[in-house]
Amino acid sequence: MNNYKFIVNPIAGGGKADSLVPVIERIFKEHGIEFDIYWTKGRKDGIEAAEKAAREGFKCIVAVGGDGTVNEVLNGIVGTGAILATVHGGKGNDFATAVSMPSDIETACQVLLKGKTRSIDLGKVMDRYFINSVGIGFDAEIANRVNKGIKFMKGPSAYTYAFLEKLFSYRSVEAVIDLGNGPQKTKPLLIAVGIGQAYGGGMKIVPDAIQDDGLFDICVFDDSLPRLALAYHFPKVFSGKLKNVKQAQMYRASEITISLSEPRYLHMEGEIFFGDKMHFTIQPLGMTVLTGAGEPV
Numbered sequence: 001m002n003n004y005k006f007i008v009n010p011i012a013g014g015g016k017a018d019s020l021v022p023v024i025e026r027i028f029k030e031h032g033i034e035f036d037i038y039w040t041k042g043r044k045d046g047i048e049a050a051e052k053a054a055r056e057g058f059k060c061i062v063a064v065g066g067d068g069t070v071n072e073v074l075n076g077i078v079g080t081g082a083i084l085a086t087v088h089g090g091k092g093n094d095f096a097t098a099v100s101m102p103s104d105i106e107t108a109c110q111v112l113l114k115g116k117t118r119s120i121d122l123g124k125v126m127d128r129y130f131i132n133s134v135g136i137g138f139d140a141e142i143a144n145r146v147n148k149g150i151k152f153m154k155g156p157s158a159y160t161y162a163f164l165e166k167l168f169s170y171r172s173v174e175a176v177i178d179l180g181n182g183p184q185k186t187k188p189l190l191i192a193v194g195i196g197q198a199y200g201g202g203m204k205i206v207p208d209a210i211q212d213d214g215l216f217d218i219c220v221f222d223d224s225l226p227r228l229a230l231a232y233h234f235p236k237v238f239s240g241k242l243k244n245v246k247q248a249q250m251y252r253a254s255e256i257t258i259s260l261s262e263p264r265y266l267h268m269e270g271e272i273f274f275g276d277k278m279h280f281t282i283q284p285l286g287m288t289v290l291t292g293a294g295e296p297v
Contacts, residue, residue: 002033004036004059005038005056006035008089009063009065012090024064028113053077066089067092067095068271083289100293101291119287122286126273131195133196134193135193137189141265144272146159159200163234179218180253214282217251222247
């Protein structure tokens with residue numbers, strides 16, 4: 001790999017992503033490696049910039065931002081043969097963690113230069129690709145609140161604050177879910193669909209997910225748990241033990257159809273959507289990503 005395109009979301013992480021650029025420039029210049037940097041100007045700009053970079057022949061497209069930036073870059077390069085990479089530049093950075101990228105930017109640049117890659121599964125829903133996770137319902141309501149901004153908070157603390165704010169106001173709706181064995185009626189608090197294990201800055205909602213097994217891991221959390229009890233059990237999500245609560249039903253499937261009785265928010269790697277009908281499909285090993293596996297974190 002001999003050329004890199006860095007797509008920087010300058011507002012990601014409260015400016016954290018932009019602050020990484022001088023280090024990236026210094027290290028890549030020191031190594032004499034061809035690179036270019038583009039700063040996004042708004043939502044969806046990252047998709048167009050990534051698509052253009054792939055057309056221009058850049059081999060590795062690096063998302064410098066959070067999971068939302070990763071998702072935009074991904075959607076710009078699917079099918080082009082370009083390699084997806086990222087660094088810890090946002091609030092949550094769940095995809096960067098999932099592909100073992102070091103949190104320190106200098107170490108991360110060394111990993112980028114080594115160019116170690118692997119192929120992982122690629123998901124699609126509502127005509128949008130994703131590579132880590134999607135959440136529907138209560139957790140998407142929380143993500144939407146976090147996206148609007150919570151002063152002086154980021155990552156897990158911001159999600160915890162939003163959780164407490166929405167705990168008693170969120171209203172669940174009826175859902176019909178088909179995992180390939182026929183439709184099942186339920187009233188879920190949330191539905192999580194994962195290729196990776198975590199979202200929301202380390203919330204391990206599907207802790208047994210495997211990135212390259214050709215299957216989604218799904219958590220359907222029934223809305224029968226009293227809200228105070230939910231507040232008690234909620235911290236278990238950070239250790240991956242929320243799956244042990246009886247209201248959490250865990251599944252695996254390669255295709256999922258979900259119909260809601262009323263539209264609800266859906267969060268996809270930091271991006272927020274709204275809908276009532278969703279058809280999930282998976283492309284096994286559909287994306288090549290740069291990984292830091294085996295490197296110090």
